[in-house]
Amino acid sequence: MDIHSMRGQMDYNSVLMEPKHGKMLPGQEERLDSGVDSMQDDEILKEFEDMSVSAGEERTEEYERWREAVTEDGDTLLHLAIIHEATEQALHMIQLSRNHSYLNKQNHQRQTSLHLAVITEQPQVVDRLLKAGADPLLADNSGNTALHIACKRGSLACFGVITQNCQRHLTSILSIPNYSGHNCLHLASINGYISLVESLVQLGANINAQEPCSGRTALHLAVDLQNPNLVRCLLELGAEVNCQNYGGFTPYHLTYGRQNDEIRCQLYERTAFELRELPDSESDDSDMEELLEDEVYDDIKFGK
Template sequence: MALYRVGNSKELDYNMDNRDSKHGKLLPCTEDRIDSGLDSLKDEEYNGIVNEMERLKMNPAEATADYCNEPWKLELTEDGDTLLHLAIIHEATDYATKMIEHSRNDPFLNTQNNQRQTPLHLAVIMEQPQIVDRLLKAGCDPRMVDECGNTALHIACKKGSLHCFSVLTQGCTQQLPSILATTNYNGHNCLHLVSIHGFLSLVERLIELGADINAQEQCNGRTPLHLAVDLQNLDLVRLLISKGANVNSLTYGGYTPYHLTYGRQNMEIQQHLYELTAQELRDLPESEDEESDEEPLSEEDDQMYDDFLWMGQK
């Protein structure tokens, strides 16, 4: 059985650290698998898993009797992977299909490993649209998120996986509105991700599916149009404007997309947005320092605070 490794991917300036809510620590956010899933297994454990997977080839009559206890669903590696996770990682499609067929509407399909990845997450990462389709039809939950807050659709958008994207959007129509509104732990929804990575066809498709074209990312309030200016992507700027993006939208700091053209090279983007931006919003907002009318403390004012005591002394 060949080993497949899926490397880390980072989002350049847009990737933020994941925060551990329990301990308040910042942890690096890794959205893809960084190990094969079998590296941590001992030889006897590996052989045991192979034997369990071989049992999936039995005929239907034997399967009905043997699957009553379903001990194979309880097998976990040190990484928290089930046999289904491993079958997807190693592209053992026949094994994965058999396990999915015997797990319809079973919570087993939503088992999360130590990276909180479900089999659906891994099927998208490993570019297996047929397995994605089988998982959805078998009752897995496409709203579940991994340790970085990404649904399977978030991952498909980040990778630009057209086949998995199509299967997911067609196979979870009821849950789709909530998924499109979901932001990962970097504050990005699906439309933000395809905008950042410049997948124009997916941008257009998401808008057609009901994604909010003016949704603000949670870190500083940039809309997809702000992101397009940041990335100096003229085609994306034009597409978003043609689809009704609000050129007067403001970030949390009060900046329009036009403001973000200052100091950037593409003058065509700047001119285009200048003409569309409301006149009263063309000037850069004043900084807090400029708005502040407070005078520095005088020596007399400073003396007002010299009566603090520390361990009985001034």
């Protein structure tokens, strides 16, 4: 079967299946889309193996019809190849689509091939996509770029590939917040990936960047999470201990009511004397308890 007839042959609504090799799907916000459930493994691999064109053939309009094939959930053939870890076929399609808008097509969760390659931990595919012209600034429906996802998942390999290939866009990528108000440094901090935190700061990430939702910095987050190793790392990297969130609270203020003495001691001597007391001494315990809760900022939801 030649490639331009593939669209007519593929049944995207075939039998539901488990992900390849029995892998569990990621969390709901990073699920691999129902494209995973759209074809059985042996069926999709056979379709890819039947691709009979070569990169050197003349690219006629008829020849390129395979790029129009999408599932009811918006997944392209390249999306499906990446999801199913059909690496050879994915790399072939990337080669054929160099500097083509096909590489940046988004499914109904606004995931691109680049997002999916990071989620499935395929740094080789990430590298080929970026070298072929994939856009690292595109965000999914949670506002995450591919680098956000690498930082959230602790993927050192994908992180390295993205940052090495995106020097021109690096400043923008490092500073962009997702729809929860978290930039890459915030995500690495929240998930306790100290090596990523160090790498991000070395690459130029603003260590004192504040969440637009609350004004917390990575150091505030480290205290919230009661992670003494992360607190120590951020202090060594030059985090500002006197930075106040939008409520006027420094990282040291967030140690009130917390049990970790190591964190309190790390921050006490470094915090300005006038900023050691709570800004509102008349605040009752319920107010402070509410302040110290670990907040998770979700997308705004309308209705139920």
